Amino acid sequence: MVVAGMSALSFSSSSASPSRLTWLAMAMLLVIAWSSGFVGIRYANQEAGIALLLFWRTLLSGIILLPFALAFGPRMRLRAVLSQVWFGIISVFIYLGGFALAIGQRVPTGLVALISDLVPLAVAAMAQPLLGERLTARQWLGTAIAVAGVLIVSFDNLSFGTAPLWAYGVTVGSMLAFALASVLRRGRQWLHMPVHQSLCIHALTGAVLFGICALAEGGLAPPLTREFAIGMAWLVLIATFACYWVYYTMLRMFPVAKVSAAIYLSPPVTMIWAWMLFSEPLTVAMFVGLAVTLLGVWLTASD
Secondary structure (H helix, E strand, C coil), X not given: CCXXXXXHCCCCCCCCCCCHHHHHHHHHHHHHHHHHHHHHHHHHCCCCCHHHHHHHHHHHHHHHHHHHHHHCCCCCCHHHHHHHHHHHHHHHHHHHHHHHHHHHCCCCHHHHHHHHCCHHHHHHHHHHHHHCCCCCHHHHHHHHHXXXXXXXXXXXXXXXXXXXXHHHHHHHHHHHHHHHHHHHHHHCHHHCCCHHHHHHHHHHHHHHHHHHHHHXXXXXXXXXXXXXXXXXXXXXXXXXXXXXXHHHHHHHHXXXXXXXXXXXXXXXXXXXXXXXXXXXXXXXXXXXXXXXXXXXXXXXXXX
């Protein structure tokens, strides 16, 4: 699967104007892969703490990609590698680790998920001053409608809890950091090494940092259980390889705000995953929120 896909890892951001059907197909893949991360976390977190779980997720991802990163694609020069390390710190360690830390401090999971899925709103706000990608009035309206849909979906599970104030700041800061990394990645052409190379660097960077955290919590040995193995396979193959490949490839092909708009669909799709796999109930509010979010994403992604 990985070898067969290597020729597709070098999409150019300027060679052609991708069709709306291409965006729709890739956006569907992105939403499925993005939302599926919660499934892997749920399986694996029954057996291991968050730091240990994220250590093995990033380590396995980086090790699997390393031979392909070395054998396929252009030579990785030191300047680009070091820059990708910084992007790995932001988009992997700070983003994933920040939300994990917030949950550990008892920030309600529903609130954490809601804030994490507001990445497109932050991206839209940053894209204009940093990239000159101006949203139209129609797209701003679509953004507002999509946010409203996310709020409707999340309303039943939304609470503010009793966590320390700094933990809420970590949650918002993690979301803003990932949004900034997405915007800056598109704005710097020399960072555009093939996705399998950049993702390998990001994953190994995260593995080093999460490994330090896991050592501080007790050790690096993985639990040898079926649930942990299933969750890890899901996190590596779908929530990491599929999700980040589609996301970074789309950033090369489409405006950054248009790409990130699809993430608004993550909360309702995650709830559909939970219904199918864990028999969690679906409510009328969830379907209403899904319909509203779909309308907002359609308006935001319209040319």
